[in-house]
Amino acid sequence: MLHMSIxxxxxxxxxTAGRHPSALLRxxxxxxxxxxxxxxxxxxxxxxxxxxxxxxxxxxxxxxxxPLLGGWGVLVVAVNAAxxxxxxxxxxxxxxxxxxxxxxxxxxxxxxxxxxSTLPAAVFAGQPAATQALLGAAMGTMMAGAFLLAIVPLxxxxxxxxxxxxxxxxxxxxGGETLASGIxxxxxxxxxxxxxxxxxxxxxxxxxxxxxxxxxxxxxxxLLLREYEEQGAGWLWQTDAHHQLTYVSPRICDRLGRSTxxxxxxxxxxxxxxxxxxxxxxxARVPFAGVELPIAAAMGECWMSLSASPIFGVGGxxxxxxxxxxxxxxxxxxxxxxxxxxxxxxxxxxxNRQQVRGLVTEAIAYAERRGSxxxxxxxxxxxxxxxxxxxxxxxxxxxxxAVAERLARVAGTQGQVGRLGGDEFAxxxxxxxxxxxAEALGHRLIKAVAEPVDFGSGALQVGLSIGxxxxxxxxxxxxxxxxxxxxxxxxAKSRGRGxxxxxxxxxxxxxxxxxxxxxxxxxALARDQLKIEYQPVIDVETQAIVGFEALIRWAHPExxxxxxxxxxxxxxxxxxxxxxxxWVIRTACTDAASWPGSIFVSVNVSRVQLxxxxxxxxxxxxxxxxxxxxxxxxxxxxxxxxxGESAGPLDVLRRLRALGVGIALDDFGSGYSSLGYLNRTxxxxxxxxxxxxxxxxxxxxxxxxIRAIVALAKTFRMDVTAEGIExxxxxxxxxxxxCKRVQGYLFGRPAPRAQATALxxxxxxxxxx
Ligand code: C2E
Ligand code: MG
Ligand code: MG
Numbered sequence: 001m002l003h004m005s006i007x008x009x010x011x012x013x014x015x016t017a018g019r020h021p022s023a024l025l026r027x028x029x030x031x032x033x034x035x036x037x038x039x040x041x042x043x044x045x046x047x048x049x050x051x052x053x054x055x056x057x058x059x060x061x062x063x064x065x066x067p068l069l070g071g072w073g074v075l076v077v078a079v080n081a082a083x084x085x086x087x088x089x090x091x092x093x094x095x096x097x098x099x100x101x102x103x104x105x106x107x108x109x110x111x112x113x114x115x116x117s118t119l120p121a122a123v124f125a126g127q128p129a130a131t132q133a134l135l136g137a138a139m140g141t142m143m144a145g146a147f148l149l150a151i152v153p154l155x156x157x158x159x160x161x162x163x164x165x166x167x168x169x170x171x172x173x174x175g176g177e178t179l180a181s182g183i184x185x186x187x188x189x190x191x192x193x194x195x196x197x198x199x200x201x202x203x204x205x206x207x208x209x210x211x212x213x214x215x216x217x218x219x220x221x222x223l224l225l226r227e228y229e230e231q232g233a234g235w236l237w238q239t240d241a242h243h244q245l246t247y248v249s250p251r252i253c254d255r256l257g258r259s260t261x262x263x264x265x266x267x268x269x270x271x272x273x274x275x276x277x278x279x280x281x282x283x284a285r286v287p288f289a290g291v292e293l294p295i296a297a298a299m300g301e302c303w304m305s306l307s308a309s310p311i312f313g314v315g316g317x318x319x320x321x322x323x324x325x326x327x328x329x330x331x332x333x334x335x336x337x338x339x340x341x342x343x344x345x346x347x348x349x350x351x352n353r354q355q356v357r358g359l360v361t362e363a364i365a366y367a368e369r370r371g372s373x374x375x376x377x378x379x380x381x382x383x384x385x386x387x388x389x390x391x392x393x394x395x396x397x398x399x400x401x402a403v404a405e406r407l408a409r410v411a412g413t414q415g416q417v418g419r420l421g422g423d424e425f426a427x428x429x430x431x432x433x434x435x436x437x438a439e440a441l442g443h444r445l446i447k448a449v450a451e452p453v454d455f456g457s458g459a460l461q462v463g464l465s466i467g468x469x470x471x472x473x474x475x476x477x478x479x480x481x482x483x484x485x486x487x488x489x490x491x492a493k494s495r496g497r498g499x500x501x502x503x504x505x506x507x508x509x510x511x512x513x514x515x516x517x518x519x520x521x522x523x524a525l526a527r528d529q530l531k532i533e534y535q536p537v538i539d540v541e542t543q544a545i546v547g548f549e550a551l552i553r554w555a556h557p558e559x560x561x562x563x564x565x566x567x568x569x570x571x572x573x574x575x576x577x578x579x580x581x582x583w584v585i586r587t588a589c590t591d592a593a594s595w596p597g598s599i600f601v602s603v604n605v606s607r608v609q610l611x612x613x614x615x616x617x618x619x620x621x622x623x624x625x626x627x628x629x630x631x632x633x634x635x636x637x638x639x640x641x642x643x644g645e646s647a648g649p650l651d652v653l654r655r656l657r658a659l660g661v662g663i664a665l666d667d668f669g670s671g672y673s674s675l676g677y678l679n680r681t682x683x684x685x686x687x688x689x690x691x692x693x694x695x696x697x698x699x700x701x702x703x704x705x706i707r708a709i710v711a712l713a714k715t716f717r718m719d720v721t722a723e724g725i726e727x728x729x730x731x732x733x734x735x736x737x738x739c740k741r742v743q744g745y746l747f748g749r750p751a752p753r754a755q756a757t758a759l760x761x762x763x764x765x766x767x768x769x
Pocket of ligand 3: 690
């Protein structure tokens with residue numbers, strides 16, 4: 001049977017502090033305890049009493065009348081018999097009344113000692129020295145018998161005093177010189193015996209107190225453990241030094257579907273599935289707690305939590321473990337549910353960012369272990385913002401769900417799909433044998449997402465751009481891979497949407513370069529590093545300047561002149577374009593106001609600027625502040641204002657047009673130009689891209705296209721400006737094709753305001769200057 005005497009190391013001070021041990025003895029039913037102690041010592045006291053009586057009788061035979069001796073002997077036997085009887089009754093726990101009275105042992109001790117000493121003391125005087133010596137020794141030995149009564153110090157004191165008084169009486173009767181020294185000796189002896197008894201009693205009391213505390217604590221713990229075992233809270237177990245079960249609560253047998261016999265004598269770690277954590281804990285022979293392990297039970301797998309302490313024998317030898325176990329299956333299930341919810345994206349049911357990080361970590365480790373390659377595809381939807389803006393968030397959510405479902409379906413077993421947030425997804429390919437494999441999957445994903453998405457009240461289309469990295473070649477940590485995949489994704493987006501781009505090192509250099517440029521650009525405006533140059537626009541017929549195009553320049557203190565094609569996209573991405581664009585509009589209007597009234601200025605405006613709130617008010621305020629006629633301001637936008645589903649930019653252009661400002665469609669022919677764009681009543685000018693114009697020199701089909709564009713533009717009452725005119729041939733060709741205006745190095749490169757203004761002065765004035 002298991003002995004659960006688990007000892008809590010509670011110091012005795014917690015219960016006995018501040019209390020006299022004797023008081024404790026009395027307070028805790030110690031009267032019973034003393035009665036028991038007196039009963040145990042009673043035979044010895046009786047033996048001592050009878051032996052000493054025999055010595056006394058033997059020394060007095062023939063010197064004292066026989067009847068007296070006989071009577072005394074009988075009396076001593078009777079007294080001892082009475083004492084034994086009384087002690088036994090007092091020790092009986094069922095007895096009550098006078099038998100268990102606290103004063104009774106004192107009275108008994110006093111009576112016993114007094115009766116015993118009467119004869120030796122009465123006949124002492126006048127006896128020969130040898131007899132007196134024997135009588136004295138017998139009485140002294142009797143006095144020492146007080147130690148057998150030490151548990152009741154008053155009884156011991158009464159015992160000692162009764163014999164001492166009798167001894168003094170005997171010495172007194174004898175008379176002579178021995179009286180004084182005898183009394184002194186007796187007093188000292190009595191005092192020593194009494195003090196000794198008191199000391200013994202105190203030590204005993206303390207011992208009893210501690211034992212009592214431990215018994216109480218042991219009982220309480222025993223009760224709790226029984227309840228723990230019976231109430232279903234857990235189960236108890238014990239092993240021997242070889243970790244074989246020597247005890248196990250019956251409850252766990254039911255749970256495991258095995259009988260006690262099938263468990264006892266078997267190795268605990270083997271029974272519990274050779275769990276490494278448990279094995280280590282047992283081998284270490286140190287206490288352990290909360291070791292959770294799965295166990296195959298009759299009702300399916302369950303989880304147990306084990307805690308235990310090693311048991312050591314008195315010699316310090318290891319005897320096994322004793323511990324508790326509890327069924328934590330429900331707790332584990334709840335924790336699993338919580339963990340799953342915490343790692344799952346609510347909207348799509350895919351792994352969320354946190355779990356994706358975990359998947360990437362596992363994929364890296366797997367690739368490193370096998371010496372293979374893993375891939376991370378970082379995907380972002382193209383044109384998703386427009387879906388939200390135009391159709392609302394419910395449609396946006398439906399689109400995200402549909403995309404998630406398609407990605408997961410197409411990825412299949414090749415990759416695990418997760419949502420990083422917003423319209424960003426990740427596909428983790430733990431095993432990617434070749435770059436081609438990742439590319440092939442990426443292209444299938446792009447194709448699948450490009451299919452129109454039905455969102456209940458209609459269908460919409462989004463695209464997918466993907467940046468791809470490989471582990472361990474591109475990076476060995478999650479963060480490194482995510483950053484590089486993001487860089488590759490950025491490249492994919494900037495090269496045109498719906499693409500997949502694999503990361504390479506030059507991209508990272510570019511990205512770092514961008515970060516540095518962005519940092520410097522933030523201070524460029526305040527440090528007056530931005531300038532505007534003006535390029536003349538020429539009327540084909542008169543070959544006179546009719547306007548200027550304002551082109552921004554950044555004079556970087558270390559890099560020199562940074563072209564707008566480099567820094568304008570950065571300004572757009574980091575949100576600086578709003579401030580820069582406003583500054584360009586105001587400056588261009590101010591400069592144009594100083595030119596003759598027939599000269600216009602055109603300002604380039606990017607799609608991002610059109611998406612910002614307040615462009616019309618910025619333009620309106622600039623016109624009012626500079627008193628420039630709206631018709632003298634032209635805003636140039638590129639055809640990307642038509643990209644995406646959002647109608648916002650076109651609405652803004654209509655509002656600007658309503659102010660009286662001219663709108664030009666810039667760089668026509670450089671991208672996927674569609675003649676359908678012309679059929680909008682927004683533009684009053686069409687600017688043919690320079691590359692397109694130069695192509696016309698050697699491509700007859702380009703020439704034909706330009707002719708058609710010019711003809712169509714005329715039907716929409718639009719003027720056509722040809723850009724990038726570098727040679728007279730270009731000029732003549734464009735003139736023949738019917739372009740109304742031209743612009744290019746042939747007529748003037750972009751130049752600072754002063755030089756541009758000088759071009760407007762009459763030729764003779766210019767020469768004079
Ligand atoms: P863009 O609006 O098409 O401007 C014409 C570009 O062609 C200018 O380049 C100009 O210097 C260049 N160019 C003019 N004539 C010739 C020629 O005969 N041959 C050649 N090869 N090039 C010629 P730039 O100044 O580098 O500007 C590039 C682009 O940056 C502009 O193209 C415009 O889209 C953008 N940009 C310039 N300034 C601004 C601005 O203030 N705001 C915004 N949002 N974009 C601007
Ligand atoms: Mg332009
Ligand atoms: Mg242009």
